[in-house]
Amino acid sequence: MIKERTLIQIFFLFILINNRVLCDNACISLTYIANCGFLIELDDRKIIIDGLFKLGHNRYPTPDTSTQRLLVSNQYPFDNINLILVSHTHEDHFDKEMVLTCMLNNPSAKLICPQQVIDSLSENETIYNKIKERIIECTPEPYISQLVHIGNIEIHACRLPHVGERFKDVQNIAFLICCKGKSIFHTGDTDPFQTDKYTGIKISELNVDIGLINEDFGKTENAGLAREFVNAKYNVAMHFPDSVAIGWLASLKGRPDLFPNPFIFTKKMEKKIFCTGQEE
16 A cells, blocks of 8 residues: 555656656746846756846946846856857947856856957957857848857847937847757847848747847837737847836737737836746
């Protein structure tokens, strides 16, 4: 009787562990740093995108000083970073000293970024020379994309115009991250009204799991553009001032036609797991 009970317990423990593994394999974890900055965890990989910055133009949320220290010092949850992505050089997305220090303290991490970011980093020649072999420059011609493989991760760097005519010379990169059937797209500061000229990889046809969409894509009147260009299963709005972010979901109430599975982080360092095999 005792042996039979033990076998039953082992059987259910096996089922529990197996289901946990299957769930983990089908999920993407996001930790919100601030503004457009996230820690992405998938397939045991840790990726920081647009999270190494200090300033917000007195408009956008920024990482607390304690978080800034964790980001650059290889401490949990930002320990053992595998990949850093930077969309462009604006200070609400990028701080060169933070990126340099983070790369220095994560000796296996690689950095993917446009040439303007590299130019900024190289101004600190001492540290730059220590990490430059791990930097991958991605500056495709405007309106096309470039593919980079980092282990089992595919990164598509999509060159798209920054919002605003005065920023027309900014090298803005939107990133599509794919790994073992899971995918996440980060718009950077892409202007949704200029995506019709884009001829790179077709984001909307790839069944993207999570779309990290900036405030211009996230406006209710631009929801059609987000669906047409990104077409993600989950739509996570970013790059909103705190005062606007709090009411974003409320503005969508009763309008499921706008954004499938909308979500927005309103607390820095908040973590959310998105499981790709089910809707929320």
